[in-house]
Amino acid sequence: MMKLLHAADLHLDTPFSDTPELKQALLSVPGQLARLCRAEGCQAVLLSGDLFDGPWSRESVQTLKDAMEDMAVPVFVSPGNHDHLGAGSPYTGTRWPGNVHIFESPTVTAVEVERLGLKVYGAGYHGIDCPPLLEGFRAEGDALYHVAVLHGDPGQVGSPYCPVTAVQVRESALDYLALGHIHKGGHFRAGQTLCAWPGCAMGRGWDETGEKGALIVTLDGPAQIRTVTLEGPRFHALRTVVEGDPVAALERVLPPVPNGDYYRIELTGETERPDLVALRQVFRGFAHLELVDRTTVPVDLWGSAGEDTLEGTYFQILRSAMEHAGTEERKTLELAARISRQILEGREVELP
Ligand SMILES: [Mn+2]
Numbered sequence: 628m629m630k631l632l633h634a635a636d637l638h639l640d641t642p643f644s645d646t647p648e649l650k651q652a653l654l655s656v657p658g659q660l661a662r663l664c665r666a667e668g669c670q671a672v673l674l675s676g677d678l679f680d681g682p683w684s685r686e687s688v689q690t691l692k693d694a695m696e697d698m699a700v701p702v703f704v705s706p707g708n709h710d711h712l713g714a715g716s717p718y719t720g721t722r723w724p725g726n727v728h729i730f731e732s733p734t735v736t737a738v739e740v741e742r743l744g745l746k747v748y749g750a751g752y753h754g755i756d757c758p759p760l761l762e763g764f765r766a767e768g769d770a771l772y773h774v775a776v777l778h779g780d781p782g783q784v785g786s787p788y789c790p791v792t793a794v795q796v797r798e799s800a801l802d803y804l805a806l807g808h809i810h811k812g813g814h815f816r817a818g819q820t821l822c823a824w825p826g827c828a829m830g831r832g833w834d835e836t837g838e839k840g841a842l843i844v845t846l847d848g849p850a851q852i853r854t855v856t857l858e859g860p861r862f863h864a865l866r867t868v869v870e871g872d873p874v875a876a877l878e879r880v881l882p883p884v885p886n887g888d889y890y891r892i893e894l895t896g897e898t899e900r901p902d903l904v905a906l907r908q909v910f911r912g913f914a915h916l917e918l919v920d921r922t923t924v925p926v927d928l929w930g931s932a933g934e935d936t937l938e939g940t941y942f943q944i945l946r947s948a949m950e951h952a953g954t955e956e957r958k959t960l961e962l963a964a965r966i967s968r969q970i971l972e973g974r975e976v977e978l979p
Pocket residue numbers: 636677709808809810
């Protein structure tokens with residue numbers, strides 16, 4: 628059986644201008660991958676590009692090299708759009724450990740690890756975009772296992788980032804296609820081939836929420852993947868409806884035990900304005916808690932109903948109609964009253 632570790636989109640040296648404390652966390656990712664590789668007994672490692680975010684530091688390059696050496700198995704890298712092989716690339720300008728193979732050709736080439744019966748195909752970006760490299764590609768030869776490592780976009784046909792289609796995947800005759808580029812993990816099967824992308828290795832902001840990590844791939848018959856979450860901060864963008872007690876509303880979405888994750892919580896609903904300062908105090912155990920107040924002040928719908936004014940008569944008519952209406956019609960009448968009230972009070976009209 629063949630066991631592989633697949634990771635991508637580390638984006639080392641991400642600037643983190645708002646959250647500088649995350650620099651060190653991100654720098655721990657290569658070491659975590661090395662420990663995972665050893666603990667799982669992986670026989671090779673596939674790194675599908677964007678290992679660096681852009682301008683790279685010596686410290687990050689050295690950290691990655693040390694981790695790769697520590698993996699002590701063949702490591703294959705396919706540079707992506709963020710870490711392409713153009714001028715100043717860390718891949719061509721510096722020496723890498725002997726077990727590392729960087730796919731430097733802009734077209735697909737292959738390397739065979741004969742003692743493993745493994746043939747690995749790959750290519751590297753030479754600029755910020757890349758043509759569809761798998762168009763017309765087909766794995767060939769008598770190796771036991773055929774895998775490819777690429778930075779490619781499985782989502783859009785016209786993508787400038789090596790678009791990958793289900794037809795290409797089916798025709799590839801690969802056992803496994805290790806992609807990078809899309810930061811939220813995913814996979815699909817086409818023909819005998821499993822195409823998967825792990826997503827980014829660590830969440831770096833509000834657009835990279837939830838658990839992040841790497842994939843353990845087993846090739847023994849049809850390829851199988853298992854996601855392993857890495858240590859590091861997680862971003863959670865959540866929303867809660869306040870009905871009365873805002874503390875209860877937050878307790879519904881926050882875990883019972885505070886942690887160091889990043890939470891951005893939108894408070895919604897029709898309620899008295901929540902006191903954000905007091906709420907932050909209640910939940911001070913959460914190191915990174917951002918509260919966004921999107922609640923609206925309650926509307927006194929029927930306040931003037933029955934008064935001897937045009938407004939009072941109007942609301943009285945709506946209220947009387949509601950008494951004889953069915954459930955759906957009641958909802959419509961209440962909505963009419965609500966919109967009318969919002970207009971009368973000069974508020975923004977909120978449609979459901
Ligand atoms: Mn990326």
